[in-house]
Amino acid sequence: MSEKILVIGAAGQIGTELVLKLRESKGAENVIAADLKKPNEEVLAGGKFVQLDILDEPAARTVISDNSITEVYLLAALLSATAEKNPMFAWKLNMDGLFNILNIAKEGIIKKVFWPSSIAVFGPSSPKKNTPQTTIMEPITVYGISKQAGERWCEYYFRQYGVDVRSIRYPGLISYKSLPGGGTTDYAVDIYYKALENASFTCFLDENMKLPMMYMEDAIRATIELMDAPIENIKIRSSYNISGMSFSPKEIAQSIQNHISGFKINYSIDYRNKIAETWPDSISDSSAREDWDWEARYGLKEMTKNMLKNLSQ
Numbered sequence: 495m496s497e498k499i500l501v502i503g504a505a506g507q508i509g510t511e512l513v514l515k516l517r518e519s520k521g522a523e524n525v526i527a528a529d530l531k532k533p534n535e536e537v538l539a540g541g542k543f544v545q546l547d548i549l550d551e552p553a554a555r556t557v558i559s560d561n562s563i564t565e566v567y568l569l570a571a572l573l574s575a576t577a578e579k580n581p582m583f584a585w586k587l588n589m590d591g592l593f594n595i596l597n598i599a600k601e602g603i604i605k606k607v608f609w610p611s612s613i614a615v616f617g618p619s620s621p622k623k624n625t626p627q628t629t630i631m632e633p634i635t636v637y638g639i640s641k642q643a644g645e646r647w648c649e650y651y652f653r654q655y656g657v658d659v660r661s662i663r664y665p666g667l668i669s670y671k672s673l674p675g676g677g678t679t680d681y682a683v684d685i686y687y688k689a690l691e692n693a694s695f696t697c698f699l700d701e702n703m704k705l706p707m708m709y710m711e712d713a714i715r716a717t718i719e720l721m722d723a724p725i726e727n728i729k730i731r732s733s734y735n736i737s738g739m740s741f742s743p744k745e746i747a748q749s750i751q752n753h754i755s756g757f758k759i760n761y762s763i764d765y766r767n768k769i770a771e772t773w774p775d776s777i778s779d780s781s782a783r784e785d786w787d788w789e790a791r792y793g794l795k796e797m798t799k800n801m802l803k804n805l806s807q
């Protein structure tokens with residue numbers, strides 16, 4: 495039987511591009527987009543969309559059984575900055591959404607689940623540079639706590655119930671097809687828009703705040719490669735570190751100045767800098783490389799060239 499895929503959170507930054515890529519590789523008729531809100535025109539026009547609140551478990555069950563779904567990509571969540579404004583709701587959405595899907599998978603109805611974690615699982619006591627796969631993890635944001643707890647539950651459902659759940663700790667993601675939805679790394683998308691609009695940008699992070707980042711094309715490829723990897727290769731059932739590039743606001747600004755010479759960056763630091771201070775500078779992804787041959791293709795230079803080209807079109 496061929497895969498029938500449901501992407502929940504399909505109108506978001508990752509969901510938009512993931513749905514498009516999955517439809518291209520698995521067939522449009524095999525990929526259903528679901529979200530609380532309507533996705534963009536390209537996603538809507540390319541295949542089926544269903545409106546779904548992942549907190550409504552019976553509704554999720556109905557969508558899954560009516561469409562004979564075999565794989566779920568669960569992307570609906572509150573991101574780090576938004577979550578800090580409403581911690582209790584963030585906890586509810588990020589955890590109950592995951593439980594709803596894991597429990598349906600436990601019954602054998604879904605064969606495979608993708609659920610993303612984040613570099614936010616690390617905290618101030620984790621090693622900052624080349625943060626290893628396994629290390630001290632004491633996240634201080636509600637978002638990071640929910641991702642760390644989610645990782646433990648994913649591993650638990652795999653060990654106890656054999657649920658084939660796979661996960662990646664995404665770094666900050668940079669894309670041109672869809673806007674980010676309330677994270678600490680969002681500045682690294684906005685900066686390209688503002689550079690093209692008025693050659694200046696005011697950044698909410700400190701100029702030297704280095705964070706792990708990744709171009710969306712790499713992130714989508716990593717997601718699909720992980721999901722397509724043979725089951726015996728998946729040795730980690732919490733979540734895999736993956737690494738793309740690391741840069742500070744000053745460094746991304748310099749890479750833009752190589753294309754737009756008059757571009758200026760100013761700083762007006764806010765609460766998101768405190769979140770970023772607790773996250774790693776860079777990540778070691780040796781386990782992902784060993785287990786499923788992961789390798790990023792984009793560095794800062796190539797990404798800046800690509801972002802500016804695509805956004806100016």
Ligand code: NAD
Pocket residue numbers: 502503504505506507508509528529530531546547548549568569570571572573587610611612613663664665666667668673674675676677679
């Ligand atoms: P996003 O905010 O852009 O998209 C989330 C989508 O989920 C939105 O379209 C929203 O409408 C939808 N949604 C919210 N509540 C819902 C509900 N109750 N039912 C159904 N849909 C609902 O987020 P994103 O950046 O695409 O992130 C997707 C996942 O990846 C999240 O779990 C996030 O934590 C994780 N992640 C993202 C990044 C990043 O840089 N974008 C980095 C690390 C991890």
Ligand code: SER
Pocket residue numbers: 573574575611612613614637664665666667676677678679680
């Ligand atoms: N990009 C995400 C955020 O900033 C990291 O998980 O919230």
